[in-house]
Amino acid sequence: SDSHFPVPVSPDEFDLSQHYPRYFPGDKAGDGEEAALPPRIRFADVGCGFGGLLVGLSPLFPDTLMIGMELRDKVTEYVKERILALRASNPGQYDNISVVRTNSMKYIPNYFRKAQLTKMFFLFPDPHFKEKNHRRRVISMQLLDEYAYVMEVGGIIYTITDVEELGDWMRSCLEKHPLFEALPEEEIKADPVVKLLSTATEESQKVARNGGQTFHAIFRRISLQEE
Numbered sequence: 001s002d003s004h005f006p007v008p009v010s011p012d013e014f015d016l017s018q019h020y021p022r023y024f025p026g027d028k029a030g031d032g033e034e035a036a037l038p039p040r041i042r043f044a045d046v047g048c049g050f051g052g053l054l055v056g057l058s059p060l061f062p063d064t065l066m067i068g069m070e071l072r073d074k075v076t077e078y079v080k081e082r083i084l085a086l087r088a089s090n091p092g093q094y095d096n097i098s099v100v101r102t103n104s105m106k107y108i109p110n111y112f113r114k115a116q117l118t119k120m121f122f123l124f125p126d127p128h129f130k131e132k133n134h135r136r137r138v139i140s141m142q143l144l145d146e147y148a149y150v151m152e153v154g155g156i157i158y159t160i161t162d163v164e165e166l167g168d169w170m171r172s173c174l175e176k177h178p179l180f181e182a183l184p185e186e187e188i189k190a191d192p193v194v195k196l197l198s199t200a201t202e203e204s205q206k207v208a209r210n211g212g213q214t215f216h217a218i219f220r221r222i223s224l225q226e227e
């Protein structure tokens with residue numbers, strides 16, 4: 001349920017040391033070293049489910065902080081445990097991934113600053129078939145405004161689904177939005193992340209087992225002259 005979970009009032013209040021302790025080893029005051037800028041989260045997996053994408057991405061981008069956002073409490077707890085277990089059995093690895101329980105449709109700007117993210121993922125989101133429920137879809141023109149705000153120019157948004165109607169919907173929202181442009185086919189083919197979309201997550205594996213088709217829309221955050 002959506003009952004109770006803490007939400008940072010602003011990105012400055014989002015305590016990353018809890019999520020990535022190896023990257024935030026605490027107060028180094030007095031050791032004479034110049035304080036480096038703290039790292040920021042760069043990738044967000046929205047509706048991450050059981051976390052398969054994060055686990056697949058972690059070794060590909062070992063110095064990039066990534067977060068999964070998940071609404072279900074038990075699923076979030078499972079992903080936390082999964083990451084802690086991976087860290088314990090693979091020392092020095094999986095320190096760059098974490099998960100937060102939140103409602104991404106309400107609170108994205110509480111977690112990320114303007115132009116912070118370089119990749120956002122929306123893998124197999126809930127379809128919300130009925131017309132009156134389309135406003136609950138995680139891709140909409142209004143939400144794309146928010147995603148564009150937190151994404152860096154040049155950043156990439158990845159979507160995939162096995163529901164053709166939802167695939168058409170996500171693509172058409174992205175095509176209509178002035179701040180996104182379709183990634184050219186050659187770039188899609190060359191991008192190592194793309195293969196993970198249809199193989200790494202629990203939902204993608206279920207679809208593959210059942211021989212289902214998938215539909216992706218992969219777009220780049222672009223700038224407008226006025227920006």
Ligand code: SAM
Binds near residue numbers: 046122202203
């Ligand atoms: N991306 C995962 C995968 O491919 O295996 C999970 C796909 S699952 C069909 C959709 C997930 O989105 C569910 O785990 C659900 O709890 C989560 N979700 C739905 N609405 C959400 C919201 N507003 N904020 C965060 N997560 C949400």
